[in-house]
Amino acid sequence: xxxRLQTGARETLQGHYAGQRKPLFEIAVLxxxxxxxxxxxxxxxxxxxxxxxxxxxxxxxxxxxxxTGTGLEKLLGFLAAMVILAIYLGxxxxxxxxxxxxxxxxxQTEKQAMMQAAAMGITALAVLPLVFFAKxxxxxxxxxxxxxxxxxxxxxxxxxxxxxRAMFHWLLSVLSLGLLLPWQTFRLERYVTDRSWxxxxxxxxxxxxxxxxxxxxxIYMGLLIMVGGGTMAALTSLxxxxxxxxxxxxxxxxxxxxxxxxxxxxxxxxxxxxxxNIHFDAEVDTASLVATVFLGAxxxxxxxxxVYGALGAGVFLVVMPAVTMGQGAVFIAGILVIAAxxxxxxxxxxxxxxxxxxxxxxxxxxAISVENADELQFIEQRSHDDGADAEGFADALDLAAAV
Amino acid sequence: MGPVTGSFFDGQHxxxxxxxxxxxxxxxxxxxxxxxxxEALHWPCARLRALEDLARGYSLTLTxxxxxxxxxxxxxxxxxxNEPAMVARIRELCPDLHKRDLHRGTxxxxxxxxAMAVGAVVLMLFVILPRMADTLATIIPVEREIAFGxxxxxxxxxxxxxxxxxxxxxxxxxxxxxxxxxxxxxSEGQDLQYDLxxxxxxxxxxxxxxxxxxxxxxxxxxxxxASGPDAVAAVLAHEIGHVEARDAxxxxxxxxxxxxLLSMVLGDFTGGTIAVVxxxxxxxxxxxxxxxxxxxxxxxDMLNAAGVDSSxxxxxxxxxxxxxxxxxxxxxxxxxxxxEARAERARDNAEGQEGTxxxxxxAAWQALKGICG
Numbered sequence: 001x002x003x004r005l006q007t008g009a010r011e012t013l014q015g016h017y018a019g020q021r022k023p024l025f026e027i028a029v030l031x032x033x034x035x036x037x038x039x040x041x042x043x044x045x046x047x048x049x050x051x052x053x054x055x056x057x058x059x060x061x062x063x064x065x066x067x068t069g070t071g072l073e074k075l076l077g078f079l080a081a082m083v084i085l086a087i088y089l090g091x092x093x094x095x096x097x098x099x100x101x102x103x104x105x106x107x108q109t110e111k112q113a114m115m116q117a118a119a120m121g122i123t124a125l126a127v128l129p130l131v132f133f134a135k136x137x138x139x140x141x142x143x144x145x146x147x148x149x150x151x152x153x154x155x156x157x158x159x160x161x162x163x164x165r166a167m168f169h170w171l172l173s174v175l176s177l178g179l180l181l182p183w184q185t186f187r188l189e190r191y192v193t194d195r196s197w198x199x200x201x202x203x204x205x206x207x208x209x210x211x212x213x214x215x216x217x218x219i220y221m222g223l224l225i226m227v228g229g230g231t232m233a234a235l236t237s238l239x240x241x242x243x244x245x246x247x248x249x250x251x252x253x254x255x256x257x258x259x260x261x262x263x264x265x266x267x268x269x270x271x272x273x274x275x276x277n278i279h280f281d282a283e284v285d286t287a288s289l290v291a292t293v294f295l296g297a298x299x300x301x302x303x304x305x306x307v308y309g310a311l312g313a314g315v316f317l318v319v320m321p322a323v324t325m326g327q328g329a330v331f332i333a334g335i336l337v338i339a340a341x342x343x344x345x346x347x348x349x350x351x352x353x354x355x356x357x358x359x360x361x362x363x364x365x366x367a368i369s370v371e372n373a374d375e376l377q378f379i380e381q382r383s384h385d386d387g388a389d390a391e392g393f394a395d396a397l398d399l400a401a402a403v
Numbered sequence: 404m405g406p407v408t409g410s411f412f413d414g415q416h417x418x419x420x421x422x423x424x425x426x427x428x429x430x431x432x433x434x435x436x437x438x439x440x441x442e443a444l445h446w447p448c449a450r451l452r453a454l455e456d457l458a459r460g461y462s463l464t465l466t467x468x469x470x471x472x473x474x475x476x477x478x479x480x481x482x483x484x485n486e487p488a489m490v491a492r493i494r495e496l497c498p499d500l501h502k503r504d505l506h507r508g509t510x511x512x513x514x515x516x517x518a519m520a521v522g523a524v525v526l527m528l529f530v531i532l533p534r535m536a537d538t539l540a541t542i543i544p545v546e547r548e549i550a551f552g553x554x555x556x557x558x559x560x561x562x563x564x565x566x567x568x569x570x571x572x573x574x575x576x577x578x579x580x581x582x583x584x585x586x587x588x589x590s591e592g593q594d595l596q597y598d599l600x601x602x603x604x605x606x607x608x609x610x611x612x613x614x615x616x617x618x619x620x621x622x623x624x625x626x627x628x629a630s631g632p633d634a635v636a637a638v639l640a641h642e643i644g645h646v647e648a649r650d651a652x653x654x655x656x657x658x659x660x661x662x663x664l665l666s667m668v669l670g671d672f673t674g675g676t677i678a679v680v681x682x683x684x685x686x687x688x689x690x691x692x693x694x695x696x697x698x699x700x701x702x703x704d705m706l707n708a709a710g711v712d713s714s715x716x717x718x719x720x721x722x723x724x725x726x727x728x729x730x731x732x733x734x735x736x737x738x739x740x741x742x743e744a745r746a747e748r749a750r751d752n753a754e755g756q757e758g759t760x761x762x763x764x765x766a767a768w769q770a771l772k773g774i775c776g
Contacts, residue, residue, distance in 0.1 A: 023458070052456035053457070056456065056457040056459070057459075063412075064457070066454060068474055070475055072505070076513065079517055079519070085664075086520075086526075086664055086667075089660075089664050090527040090660045090661065091531075091660070094532060094536065094657075097655075149412045149419065150412030150414045150480060198417075199417060377417055380415060380416055381414060381415050381479065384473055398667075
């Protein structure tokens with residue numbers, strides 16, 4: 001297991017991932033069941049247990065990461081966030097809805113009626129700054145609850161700054177039709193990285209945003225093919241060929257987006273430093289990552305179908321004889337069916353974690369290495385961070401990812 | 404037993420200490436020694452805690468129970484042992500390895516925060532949002548309300564399957580004239596804030612509704628099943644009550660405020676969507692039940708003023724009660740008060756009425772029933 005490459009005095013650590021499907025699946029299914037039975041309250045502990053497993057899987061061949069967050073602090077953070085959000089969401093959403101109403105004109109056509117319906121949907125924008133705010137705070141909490149070799153990671157406060165920058169850059173990206181997306185990717189990553197710490201050692205983001213520009217080539221290629229196909233379908237006498245070309249362009253575009261994200265991740269990781277002299281390297285094999293995701297999704301779909309099929313067959317086998325046996329048997333059969341249904345949904349909700357999310361983490365972790373790692377031993381502990389709202393805002397806004 | 408090797412992190416520096424771990428079973432403690440440690444550590448068994456849900460299940464990572472400021476009351480130092488016999492022995496000897504410790508005052512924190520969260524949500528849902536909705540519903544300009552009402556009716560038409568807007572509207576001239584006469588009789592001498600626009604839709608449902616801005620729709624099914632013109636007049640008066648109270652606008656505003664709130668409270672877990680829908684239904688139902696009761700009172704007053712017999716209203720509610728049959732929706736889920744009680748109130752009112760005349764003559768009533776051709 002131990003892989004330490006000695007290159008002169010410089011030590012390189014290679015990322016390893018020790019997690020397996022079965023134990024994670026057991027944790028996920030059990031906690032999903034408990035979450036349903038407690039009407040959602042257990043979800044804070046569910047998330048904690050899944051993270052403990054995943055974090056403890058990440059290691060350098062010797063020392064594992066540790067997740068120290070607790071379910072209780074997440075519940076408390078959620079309750080605190082709820083007080084603020086109850087007031088904000090209620091008032092702002094109603095206010096915006098009212099504002100939408102005062103803009104109302106009588107819909108003369110179908111199209112106008114649809115436009116107005118869309119205008120009402122804009123009330124959703126009220127939560128957008130909060131979404132970015134919550135995202136940064138959730139990351140800060142995760143950093144503050146991650147330890148390696150007993151030393152805490154950490155992130156500085158800065159959620160509002162992040163929200164403002166994220167809004168600004170998203171607007172620019174949309175207005176420039178995606179041309180300025182690399183600028184957004186780079187600046188936001190730099191904002192976050194430059195506020196991150198391991199113990200008393202700061203992370204720093206180097207590199208240039210323009211380096212990300214060429215990584216978007218396949219996205220534009222996909223768009224070009226789509227537009228070409230669409231034009232062909234509309235203007236020439238080859239509508240079917242045009243539609244097929246547009247479809248190809250769409251897949252090309254999706255692949256381009258994945259490629260961009262992976263390449264950008266590798267670039268940004270290799271240009272990070274810790275404490276000024278510890279460097280990182282990331283060599284993610286995009287093809288194998290895409291294959292992993294694709295196969296994982298396929299497996300999830302197949303197992304979901306099998307579970308639902310088994311559930312249906314089981315219900316039939318239990319209920320049919322019970323009906324002939326009278327009321328008591330029907331009651332028991334009803335309870336069995338509900339239990340089977342809950343188990344089935346718990347299994348299905350855990351599949352993506354085990355077959356898609358964990359394999360992605362596995363591949364990414366094993367693609368990362370830390371150079372000049374012997375400098376790590378000089379890093380000292382940082383003080384405890386109360387962890388902001390412990391993801392309370394992210395959870396209330398349904399943003400919190402499991403991992 | 405021991406010693407075995409382990410790795411130790413002191414929680415102050417990232418450097419690894421290679422240590423020897425001995426389990427002193429008599430004293431009930433772990434003794435940790437190493438060349439890089441200034442002195443031997445004595446970790447008592449009772450305070451030992453193990454990290455849980457570890458991916459490498461064969462290894463044991465230990466820490467100590469301690470009143471620190473950390474998220475859990477744990478010492479920041481960590482000791483990892485991989486030697487199977489030692490791991491097994493420690494698991495056997497130390498009873499509290501998996502004990503959950505809480506900081507002092509945790510329960511009080513849970514109670515206060517919980518009470519505050521529940522209080523804030525309840526206050527918003529039942530006090531502030533309804534008040535705000537009431538206020539906003541009164542200050543919205545009438546022409547905007549009318550425009551909004553038209554779009555509501557347009558949506559309704561589309562939901563009922565109309566290919567083009569206006570397709571569903573029944574256009575029998577004599578019928579519309581009878582309907583307008585009924586409206587005129589009811590609103591005579593009343594100081595109404597809205598110009599009423601009443602129309603009939605060609606649909607079998609036994610129902611009627613009031614959209615914002617004075618627009619009222621009656622379904623063909625209601626005309627067909629009503630016992631007579633007085634029953635239709637009662638329904639109409641009820642809907643006029645909704646219009647005057649601006650109920651549709653008010654309820655739309657309330658829903659806009661409370662929908663986001665509810666989905667936030669209930670979160671997304673398996674079955675969470677059902678809970679949100681059910682919760683919204685209950686909220687909505689309690690709002691509208693009040694509005695319905697108020698509209699009933701308004702309708703009875705209006706019938707009395709116009710000299711229309713409210714027995715028609717009683718008959719109508721009796722009929723609705725029969726339609727619902729034995730499968731009554733529980734009242735907390737239903738948007739309307741129970742039909743028997745409403746029929747009863749209308750009957751009581753009818754006993755006190757004098758000198759009532761039918762709201763429409765027989766010919767006009769037949770014309771109204773045939774409005775959809």
